[in-house]
Amino acid sequence: MRRLVQAIPTIILIMIGSFLLIKLAPGDTVDALVGDMGGADPAFVARLRAEYGLDQSVFVQLWRYMLKLVQLDFGWSYVYEQPVIEVLMSRLANTLLLMVSSLVVAFTFGVALGAIAARRAYSWTDNMISTLGLVFYAMPSFFLSLLLILIFSVKLGWLPVGGIRTIGAFKTGWADVADVARHLVMPTAALSLIYLAFYMRLMRTSVLEVMDLDFVRTARAKGAGGARLMFHHVMRNALLPVVTLLGLQFSTVLGGSVVVETIFSLPGIGQLAYTSVVKRDLNTLMGIIALSSIIVVIVNVLTDLIYAWLDPRIELK
């Protein structure tokens, strides 16, 4: 709970910031409307401004803007001719699906590979894994996406190039699930690889550090060995920094989904951000910022909960 309260000033700051950005952008709503109409006389423009509250002082406008945001009213999208919140909600599920699958892949493989590398520190296996991690880290997601498309769609023809479902197939039940999964394989791989590299490296250092601690020696002296020592004693403690990073990086993953969703034409929030930039749909763009901030705050609270579960010494109060 306290974490949520702490997040309030941050959210307020983001609201003020996005309001200032809208104000800094050249032209306002009325300019856009009048431009669409092909011009209007000054008296009408002034009346429109009064109607939209644009003649009020900046502070009154800011207050109204924040009141609207609190009610999740992000305004009207002039590109989609829909309230922004509806546009966002129709795409949120796809983005969350992509992010969760990417993070699960990155976390599972990252932690496993990192632990293996640390178990055999400075061996051939470790060098192999660590080098691979550096290459993964340096690989831009858009380049990786193109390579995947080149290999698995163009050359081999195994996976679909883009979209979330096969168009016109209208599958139901498990067939539909399998179809969506097939469409998500390449985007997930492209988005998760760089984070996989992060988690792997952190897990490796973390396991190396924990293995030197006294309680591990005690556990070993008591006769715990092999798998039990690794999973029960070492991994559980070594996971703590990785979980922290997971929470911290959630917003970067959201940012990364812009590129990946655009390439694979997945109808999600990231692709929406790109089209909004191209079509100058500022209301939608600000809605995306607000929505993703809320998601990030929620994820941070969840991370704290996981953290407390992993480490009983930390209390939630």
Next chain:
Amino acid sequence: MTHPDTSVASRPLPAASPAPIALPDIDLAQTRSLVLWRRFRRNRAALLGLILFVAVVLMAALADVVTPGDPLRIAGSPLTDPLTVASNPWGTDQLGRDIMSGIFHGARISLAIGVVATVISIAIGVVIGAVAGYFGGRIDGALMRVTEAFQTIPSFVLLLTLVAIFGSSIEIIVIAIGIVSWTAPARMVRAEFMSLRRREFVDAARNLGVSDMSIIFREILPNALPPVVVFASVVMANSILMESALAFLGLGDPNYASWGNMIGQGRAVLRTAWFCSVIPGVAILLTVLSFSLMGEGLNDALNPRQKR
């Protein structure tokens, strides 16, 4: 945390109090950088990074000598395969632009954007982190809320928004990348300052009546800087990745040859001419790799605990 002086392990005093006598200080700095270089050189991966980095710098410097002329001009028949025509050794794209020329000139843009954006982000980060860490209390609280706000917004989305509002000229892009990536250095500097501000040499300076500003920038900052310099390599790699992603999406400055842009345009001919996007992709990969390798090598060289 990593501290510069502990790398010279035999010295009894841990804090790097700026010595009043100038001569031994210079001497010490020289031996220190020598030790650092020796430790860096031992690391084969870091050396590889350095070689790659020098190669990229040479490409940027020699772009006008090796591949003279505008890289965006038509230099051959479209979609020439690599290694078939002597004047276009790496082939041409669908508009007949020479790929090698694009790579060499693109190295300039990538490096320039990387360096300037990194300087901007580190500068903002150092000022905010230093002030927050040194003064603490309310100032710290307020500055940390701002930092958190910037960390909460996905940085790439913020970058897109800034570019959407202020336009996509190269100056705006550089500044925008700096604005979205200062939070991590700020946190780092803040942590360093919080641990350093209670040290004796800071108290001594304060008792001498040195102003807050010069304590921050002349006494504490030099001691807090080494980990930040190492981290700059990460920021640099990230800046280059962000710029290329932006250019890939077609939102970069169209007046300059950029690796990201080349990949983005090569995407249209991926089926028939994979080299159009693969060559610049490998260029980005190797450049970013060089920064990670060097950063890692520097980190190991500066960190006295990692001796093996």
